[in-house]
Amino acid sequence: xxxxxxxxxxxxxxxxxxxxxxxxxxxxxxxxxxxxxxxxxxxxxxxxxxxxxxxxxxxxxxxxxxxxxxxxxxxxxxxxxxxxxxxxxxxxxxxxxxxxxxxxxxxxxxxxxxxxxxxxxxxxxxxxxxxxxxxxxxxxxx
Numbered sequence: 001x002x003x004x005x006x007x008x009x010x011x012x013x014x015x016x017x018x019x020x021x022x023x024x025x026x027x028x029x030x031x032x033x034x035x036x037x038x039x040x041x042x043x044x045x046x047x048x049x050x051x052x053x054x055x056x057x058x059x060x061x062x063x064x065x066x067x068x069x070x071x072x073x074x075x076x077x078x079x080x081x082x083x084x085x086x087x088x089x090x091x092x093x094x095x096x097x098x099x100x101x102x103x104x105x106x107x108x109x110x111x112x113x114x115x116x117x118x119x120x121x122x123x124x125x126x127x128x129x130x131x132x133x134x135x136x137x138x139x140x141x142x
Contacts, residue, residue, distance in 0.1 A: 001025070001070075001120045004041050005048035006033040012050055012074065015109035024116050038062050046070040046116060049081070057085035064089040072115045074108045078130050087132025092119065094128040 004027045005016065013028055020026055027044070031037045033053040041047060047068050049055065055063075055071065060082055063071075071086060072094045086093050094115040096108050103111070111128065118125045 001046055001116050002044045003027070003046035003048055003070075003072075003116060004029060004044045005050065006031060006037065006040075007053050008048075008050045009105075011105045012109060015106045016048075016112065019106070019109040019113040023113065024120070033059070035059075035062070038066070041068055042066045044068060046072060046119065048112060049073045053080065055081045055086075057082045060085040060089055060091065064091065070094070070116075070119050072112050072128075074112050081130075083130060083132050090133065092125075092133070093130040094119075094125040095130050097127040 002025045006029045008016065008028055008030065016026065016028070026048070027040070029037065029040055033049065033055070038059065041063060044067065047063060047070070049071065068091060070092050071081065073081065074096060076096050078093065078095055081093060083093060096103065096111045115125045115128050
């Protein structure tokens with residue numbers, strides 16, 4: 001899966017690369033996701049958000065126009081994401097489950113990659129799912 005990761009810290013980058021182990025084609029950008037950096041997502045299927053980048057409805061519309069189908073955040077919180085707009089755009093969204101709040105960077109990045117793996121296999125991400133749409137499989141309870 002082709003993905004782009006914005007606003008990534010050095011320790012997160014290291015663990016993301018190790019967790020990925022060349023499974024997914026991930027472009028890593030140190031900059032925050034803004035209207036000015038949005039175009040870097042062109043041609044990617046998935047967006048990885050770190051450090052609570054804000055994804056407004058306008059940003060979701062822009063990402064959809066560029067081909068983004070999936071958004072994975074490395075946090076357990078999703079209040080920085082407009083889930084309603086993502087649902088309307090048909091974008092699937094995943095986080096790091098609440099039980100993983102106290103995870104270190106290594107475990108959080110492993111979960112982000114597991115989410116990409118599930119999506120690449122056409123499966124629901126289970127407890128990580130934050131979608132506003134029904135998945136092809138039944139969601140597990142959070």
